[in-house]
Amino acid sequence: MAVRRSSKRSGRQIKDLPELFVERILPGAAKAGGLMIADAAKQLLGTRRAETASGAKVLIADSVKVKVRRNGSIITARVTLIGPGAYVGRWLEYGTSGHFITVAAEAREGRTARRINRQIAAGDEQVKASLFINGKPVGPSVYHPGAKPHPFLRPASDTNEDAAKAAALAYMAQRVTKAGINAAADPEIDR
16 A cells, blocks of 8 residues: 555655656756856946936946846746846947937926927027036037947857756756756755
8 A cells, every 4th residue: 555655645746747857857957057157248238327316326236137027938047137237238238329318307497399499599598508418518509429239148148048048048057857856946046
């Protein structure tokens, strides 16, 4: 009788393996692979900094994060930009086209762009000098010619694809043994 119980238990454990694998192993494996690409992207960014709204300088590399999502049995890891400095990271990756920089909302004092333009046309010098760059008044707007792209996410993904796959496989191999599935937390992956 003891043999039957253990075989029934083993049968249930084997039946539950695919679900346990999807729930406990694949998310960590996806994150392990994503972290390889994220680390490469951070290296490509180096010490580039961005200025926050409060004026603080932050490393753009600190905004590179790995997000893991599960949709049924499909697990995806996404390397993305989140947090302070993320906006500059997007400009670096894709570049910018030429654009006008206009009067800031706080300098507008509730006025529309049309009204500001009328005041400038009427000779209001205070409004005319409402756009400041490096502390110097430059006028109501400035044309920025745009910026060339300096990709870091795509090259990191392209050059580290094999390393990411190897990291995911190593994660799985470490956690799936003959004794069963060991899905203990990993401080390297759970960062």
